[in-house]
Amino acid sequence: MSVSFxxxxTHRKVADTASKPCELCYKPSTSVLVTPENKDFFFVCPGHLKDKGFCSPIIDEAAVAxxxxxxxxAEIERVKKEFxxxxxxKKEKEKEKEKEKGKEKEKDKNKKDDEKDKNPEEKKKTDEAGAVAPEEEPRIFSLKKAFYSQRLDKKRNAEIAKRNRERLQNPDFFPSVPKDLP
Structure with missing residues (x-):
C-alpha cells in the first residue's frame, strides 16, 4: 500500500471557528490546501501561499484567456455606448443651434450646463475605470519538491503507524507460549 496523490x-477557506494552526508557522489560519478527492489537506497561512519557495500557482491558461x-x-461595448x-x-446641440441662432446669451448658458453635465459623467467613467476588480488570487497550487515529499512522508508514516496499531490489537500477532515441555 503506497500513498500517492x-x-x-486547491486553496479553500474555512470559518473562523474552524481555524487550526498553520503547518509551517503554527499561527491560527483559516486557509486550507486540499488535494483532489480529499486525500491530503493541511492548514497554511495566506502569506505562505505567496512565498515562491513554498508553492507555485497553477494558472489555467484557457480560463485566463x-x-x-x-x-x-465589455470594454468595446462600453466605448460603443459612449460614442x-x-x-x-452632438445632434441635439446642432438642433439647438439652429433654433437659437439669434440668442447668444442662451447659448452661453447651454454651454455652461453642458459642461456641468460632462463633469459628473467624466467622474463616473474614471470611477468605472478605477473600479476594475482586483485580480483574483490563484486557487490551485503545486508544492515545491521538498514540501511535497514531506507531505508524502507524513502520510506514509501515518499509514504505517495505523497498520502497526491494528497489528498490536490482533492477539495472533504475538508469539504463543510453548505448550510441550523440553
Missing amino acids: PNVY AKKKKEME EEKQKK
Missing part, C-alpha cells in the same frame, strides 16, 4: 492543491476576452468585449451618447448630444 497528485501535487495539485476567456476572462481577458470577456473584459475586452453613441456623444453622437446623440
Whole structure:
C-alpha cells in the first residue's frame, strides 16, 4: 500500500471557528490546501501561499484567456455606448443651434450646463475605470519538491503507524507460549 496523490492543491477557506494552526508557522489560519478527492489537506497561512519557495500557482491558461476576452468585449461595448451618447448630444446641440441662432446669451448658458453635465459623467467613467476588480488570487497550487515529499512522508508514516496499531490489537500477532515441555 503506497500513498500517492497528485501535487495539485486547491486553496479553500474555512470559518473562523474552524481555524487550526498553520503547518509551517503554527499561527491560527483559516486557509486550507486540499488535494483532489480529499486525500491530503493541511492548514497554511495566506502569506505562505505567496512565498515562491513554498508553492507555485497553477494558472489555467484557457480560463485566463476567456476572462481577458470577456473584459475586452465589455470594454468595446462600453466605448460603443459612449460614442453613441456623444453622437446623440452632438445632434441635439446642432438642433439647438439652429433654433437659437439669434440668442447668444442662451447659448452661453447651454454651454455652461453642458459642461456641468460632462463633469459628473467624466467622474463616473474614471470611477468605472478605477473600479476594475482586483485580480483574483490563484486557487490551485503545486508544492515545491521538498514540501511535497514531506507531505508524502507524513502520510506514509501515518499509514504505517495505523497498520502497526491494528497489528498490536490482533492477539495472533504475538508469539504463543510453548505448550510441550523440553
